[in-house]
Amino acid sequence: MLQSLIRETTTVAEWVSLRSIQTREQPRHYFDPEKLEQLVQSIAQHGILEPLLVRPLQTDQYELVAGERRYRAALKLGLAEVPVVIRQLSDEEAVQLALIENLQREDLNPIEETEGVLQLLAFKLEMPIQKIPALLYQMKNTLEKEADAKNNVIPNALSDQEQKIQSVFQDLGLMSWLSFTCNRLPLLNLPNEVLEAIRGGKIAYTKAVAIARVKDDNQRQTLLNQAVENNLSLNQIRAYIRSIKPQPDPQSPKVFVTILHQRLLKAKLWEDPQRWTQAQELLSKLEALLEDD
8 A cells, every 4th residue: 555655646746836735743843954955045946856745635725745844945935836746645644655755865863753653553553642652562561471481482473453563664664663662662751851842843863862861950951942042063062061060079988999999909019018018907907897897
């Protein structure tokens, strides 16, 4: 089904009013400002070389399925009309094609890809999207228990639900559902404010992940605000994190003992008989103290 849908999008384009196109929630949220401006300049010089994919809503009204960067660039240029391919698509087909286009272009960051896949699974399974992660974790736990019970031989029998989940990943050409569950779902555990900034298209994924490593809530929020407002580079963000990283107190007992241990090894007191005799007296007292602990 997916391949036939993709082939159908190669039909000759039609021209429609840009104002007649409405946007829907797309898998992709963040658009690099510099790359978008490059696209604007390219379209200004050469026009839109690849049509947008839309589906009809009502008379002379359409919903954007794929091609949001081109759509945004056309808005910036104030174009009256744009080339489109019009297709009758269900909600599930629209989400699937939008994901495919962005995955083929490598335009999605891991958060956007993860949430797009969850949305598609929700359509396929006819379940609320909020319940999909719990279902995937349940499948993972069941698989691991069955594998342990059968000497690590993974069973072949799959439920109808599991078959539908596998078909989604096969159609998208992505990793397995198990790899997705283990490696991608944990990304949604990033701090809420960081996730919202990514979802809102306010910051690049790589910058957001660096900011998420700041443990202090207030410091993390301050850095996030500065990064968004001032468009800080990744290097600037890392430099800021280094500047707020707490330095160890050289007078703390733990640091004192660590430094003293390093100096003792470096000094090699055992090579000097006189100094080693003095050191042994002190080490004997320390050893006796440790035995009393």
